[in-house]
Amino acid sequence: MSREVTGASPAVRLVKVPADRAGQRLDNFLLGLLKGAPRSLVYKIVRSGQVRVDGGRAKADFKLRGGEEVRVPPVRLPEPGEERAPPASQLDRIQAAIVFEDDRLLALDKPSGIASHGGSGISHGAIELIRAARPGESLELVHRLDRDTSGLLVIAKKRSALTTLQRLMREGGLRKRYLTLLVGRLPEGRLRVDVALLKATLRGGERMVRTDEGGKDSVSHFHLLERRGGHSFTEVRIETGRTHQIRVHAVHLGHPVAGDDKYGDREANKRLREKAGLKRLFLHAASLEFALEDGSRPYVLNAPLPPDLSGVLDRLA
Numbered sequence: 001m002s003r004e005v006t007g008a009s010p011a012v013r014l015v016k017v018p019a020d021r022a023g024q025r026l027d028n029f030l031l032g033l034l035k036g037a038p039r040s041l042v043y044k045i046v047r048s049g050q051v052r053v054d055g056g057r058a059k060a061d062f063k064l065r066g067g068e069e070v071r072v073p074p075v076r077l078p079e080p081g082e083e084r085a086p087p088a089s090q091l092d093r094i095q096a097a098i099v100f101e102d103d104r105l106l107a108l109d110k111p112s113g114i115a116s117h118g119g120s121g122i123s124h125g126a127i128e129l130i131r132a133a134r135p136g137e138s139l140e141l142v143h144r145l146d147r148d149t150s151g152l153l154v155i156a157k158k159r160s161a162l163t164t165l166q167r168l169m170r171e172g173g174l175r176k177r178y179l180t181l182l183v184g185r186l187p188e189g190r191l192r193v194d195v196a197l198l199k200a201t202l203r204g205g206e207r208m209v210r211t212d213e214g215g216k217d218s219v220s221h222f223h224l225l226e227r228r229g230g231h232s233f234t235e236v237r238i239e240t241g242r243t244h245q246i247r248v249h250a251v252h253l254g255h256p257v258a259g260d261d262k263y264g265d266r267e268a269n270k271r272l273r274e275k276a277g278l279k280r281l282f283l284h285a286a287s288l289e290f291a292l293e294d295g296s297r298p299y300v301l302n303a304p305l306p307p308d309l310s311g312v313l314d315r316l317a
Contacts, residue, residue, distance in 0.1 A: 011074030022066035023163050026058055034075060039118055045073055086124045086132050094129040100301055104161040109303040110153040112280050116144040126153055151285025152303045168290050175289040178236040178246060179305055181282040182255040183268045186232035191222040193249040197242045209244040211252055218242045220249040229316030231258060258282040276315040284309060
């Protein structure tokens, strides 16, 4: 339900948050209201204080409870046909990336190089592409992967599935397994990294993460699978899903992720590119396990290591 504010601006709206939106982030709620608005615009109006929740300022990641009144300022949205549609080749590619689907959700084996969502100069991320490929369907991003990380990305087709999966993520009921190549010789056995991470945005908008006691609790488990060419093919399971968590925890261990041009070893990356043809971040979300309907409906989703990464391992051998 929404109404215009009289006496201020005729285009300002006050929108009551439906009860079924409890737990949704403010930015995602606004994106649903402002169809076609770029994510960068939504962040701008939130940061500038033009958006208010029950009369007060709120951050983009504020979790709604349902029943609040949200002030939505006037914004100019693209006219129909004004925003360039994604190329048919990208739509075909994202459709081909679907590895699982039922009535509640679908899972993509997201290729490296495609962002989870648009923004910061990216017109179309995975969620925008799948929505464009399936117009009229209700599709919501459950979680995110770094642009350069490949692998499983889950999209909810029902609001109930979205809220359940987000609750499972908060409570540790969604088990994530990654495959990565770490630079150098990781010790054998299992290594637990319990180091808080703090996220910062640099002047140019680039996100950087560092270990910091004042950051958010972050836990990763590293398990060496085998050594290849003096490097370590490794399984990683994470208890928390912080931005760049595996990459920064790997650096903390002294063994950065191969191909990481943000936190990694520049010289090692150069040698791996020349010797084994590694052209991108060697990090792949390989499996997800969770259960819906109070545990009665289990899911085990898998995405095999893509050919470009398995080829690197073969050449290192």
